[in-house]
Amino acid sequence: MIDVAVVGAGISGLSVALRLQKAGVNVKVFEKEEKVGGNIQTEEIEGFLCELGPQTILADKKVEEFLSLAGIKPLYAKEEAKIRYIYKKGKLVPLPMSPLSFLTSPLLSLSAKLRVLKEPFIPKSIKKEESIAEFVKRRLGQEFLDYIVEPFVSGVYAGDVNKLSVKYAVRRVYELEQRFGSLIKGAIKLKALGPGGRLISFEGGNHTLPSHLAKALDVDVENVVLKIRRKDDHFVIDSRKGKFSARAVVISAPATSAGYLLRELSWSAAQEFDSIYYAPVVVVHAHTRDSIPPGFGFLVPRKEGKRILGVLFSSNIFEGRKGNLLTIYLGGATDPQVVEEDDDLISATVEKELKEILGVDVNILKITKWKKAIPQYNLGYGKFYELAETLEKEHPGLFLTGNYLKGVSVADCIRNSEDLANRVLEFL
Ligand SMILES: Cc1cc2nc3c(=O)[nH]c(=O)nc-3n(C[C@H](O)[C@H](O)[C@H](O)COP(=O)(O)OP(=O)(O)OC[C@H]3O[C@@H](n4cnc5c(N)ncnc54)[C@H](O)[C@@H]3O)c2cc1C
Structure with missing residues (x-):
């Protein structure tokens, strides 16, 4: 009998598992993929450190406290990362950072x-x-x-x-x-x-964080959980590798999977959670030999009629990263069809728009398509919070977390793990 089974080794699941383990609880994490981290994935391509998911984490005091509990040191962004631009009428206009610069800005x-x-x-x-x-x-x-x-x-x-x-x-x-x-x-x-804090990453990129957390935990990778049912005073977890019993279960999988796993406990929850819309995102990593401006990167207002949503000057943000790497974002809720386009078309769009905006030629390194990237907290979203609360009340020992509840950033997921771990401990 496990004390707590955590389903999903993304940052939400790993951070709650670590807090519980530090409190002396016997925790087992189930992860369907071969690698932990969920959305947090880093790849080195031709010496460039490419973040396929989150690029930076905005760490406040709570996040810093968690990192020191986990025993991992962050890498702080360079001062120049404070410079950000908005693309307007053919130019990159610096985003005003003070009331005075707001009054004088051409934005x-x-x-x-x-x-x-x-x-x-x-x-x-x-x-x-x-x-x-x-x-x-x-x-x-x-x-x-x-x-x-x-x-x-x-x-x-x-x-x-x-x-x-x-x-x-x-x-x-x-x-x-x-x-x-x-x-x-x-x-x-x-x-x-704003929420405040400092932008961070880690030596070797953001994936260093989930892989560091996983090393300290019992994580069963390539073991998809298929169903969760109640039996007497505990839960039975049906997984690809067999059945496990647990006193409490934390589901930190994305909404659709969470709903599916709960189908025996609540059929309507399965359908409701499946209806949460996740916007698709295409992430393109590209290298240029031409010079790029200083700073973090730029965003493109939809009014400007481009398909690129924004570009990060990734090699400018942290010390020691191989230069001129650009990370380009397309798609989102206003242009979801990009994710269905073939790579040649996406490359052509990126090359054309980067030439128009930055005047640079690029060599595309990688195209990553996230079909379900970010949950959209659209009008009426409160019903999903209420549903999660009701499920937890009706099934003591069941806990729900993840980026579709209470914040989509990595920092939100880490912060939320504190309250969740406390609630699990209280239950146990
Ligand atoms: C392209 C992109 C860019 C982003 N940029 C930023 C950024 O710059 N800064 C920032 O703060 N945030 C960013 N985010 C958001 C942030 O990365 C995510 O919200 C966060 O990582 C989600 O973590 P999670 O643990 O809640 O979910 P996930 O990362 O989705 O993890 C859930 C895990 O559950 C596993 N799982 C699912 N079903 C099962 C099952 N049945 N059995 C076992 N395991 C299962 C999955 O394989 C996965 O590993 C970005 C996200 C994307 C996609």
Whole structure:
């Protein structure tokens, strides 16, 4: 009898497993793939360190605490990674980083800047739920939405601002309006608008993190879990390699798999979770011999009519990385068909648009297609949170986690593991 079975060796599953093991619990992690890490995958190609999934992790105090619990040292991003650009009318415009640079930046017109200054006087919405587009247009105006928020949302969610729920996708921003009546007033009072923290990766790339965590744990790779059922006071885990019994189960697999595994406990949960939309993303790694600008990279507002969502100047971000590596993102909820296109067409699109935007010629190293990349916290998403809570209540000892609940970033997944581990310990 295992104390806790964790299904999925992505960052959500591994981080909760590590916390439980440190608390003296007997944990076994089941992973269907040959490699751990889930979305976090790094490959070295011709000496270039290519991140196929997440590029950087925004580490706050909680994440740093977890890394020191795990005994792994992060690699901090270089100072120049603070420089970011937005592509506008044929040029890369630096993203303003202070109120003064915002006022002098060519990114927004004078009337758009004046519209932003009205924000503290705009009343709260009386609508139950708003999309990010509705919320930002109401508080900050159309141009702010088009040239600042929409590209940022592409960068995090590869999402559609008309569909994402402000309450669930950018909860922090939503709460600023709820608490302070204004984003500007709230940001001044809290001395911050964003979540804060430092950008990190690891020696050898991001996959160093899950492989380090897995070394300390009992991870059964290439062992897909097929079904989870209840038997008396414990759970039976049917896996490819056989049956296991556990007092508690943490399912950290993506929503569709989680729903499927629970089909004997709740048929409706299986169907509901399967309906969560994950936007597809195509990640292209390319090398150029031409020079690239300093900084982190740039985002492309949808209004600019390009297919590229954004480009990271990957070799600029951390010390010691082989240079001029570009990571290009396409697809997302607004252009999902890219993932179905063949590699030659994708290469041609990337080569053409990079020539237009950066004036560089590139040699494509790798194309990675994520058919289900990022869960979209769209309008009405609250029902999935409620369903997860109900399932946990109805089946004591069952716990659900993963990037489709409470945040899509790696940092969110790590932070969420603290509360989850505490709840599991309380149950045990
Ligand atoms: C292209 C891309 C770029 C991203 N960029 C960033 C970024 O720059 N910064 C950032 O913070 N975040 C980024 N993210 C988001 C972040 O990587 C993910 O949200 C996070 O890694 C998800 O972790 P997870 O453990 O919740 O899920 P996953 O990584 O999906 O892990 C779930 C695991 O469960 C396993 N599994 C599924 N079913 C079963 C089963 N039945 N039995 C056993 N195992 C099973 C899977 O094989 C997988 O290993 C990006 C994501 C993508 C796809």
